[in-house]
Amino acid sequence: MRLFILILLTLLVTFQYDLWFGKNGYFDYQNVKAEIAQRKQENEKLSQRNQIIFSEIKDLKNGLEAIEERARMEYEMIKQNEVFYRIVKDKNR
Numbered sequence: 001m002r003l004f005i006l007i008l009l010t011l012l013v014t015f016q017y018d019l020w021f022g023k024n025g026y027f028d029y030q031n032v033k034a035e036i037a038q039r040k041q042e043n044e045k046l047s048q049r050n051q052i053i054f055s056e057i058k059d060l061k062n063g064l065e066a067i068e069e070r071a072r073m074e075y076e077m078i079k080q081n082e083v084f085y086r087i088v089k090d091k092n093r
Helices: 004-019 024-061 064-075
Strands: none
Touching: 004 024, 024 064
């Protein structure tokens, strides 16, 4: 009878070990779960960035104001008889 109980306990410990530490066990599951959460955050950031880019593209296709603003800011183009002031923020603040 003791041998039977010992065999059953050994099987129980073996199955428990596989459940917790084996391939696709609990700790692997937790690692994958954390990685999925991280990837979802990255996807959310990329989705927000894409929305900003899509709105810029829409503005550039539809209106001249966005093109004019971009020309002024990036290429420092100004109209004739116009004074253009650029305010640069201090990086230390």
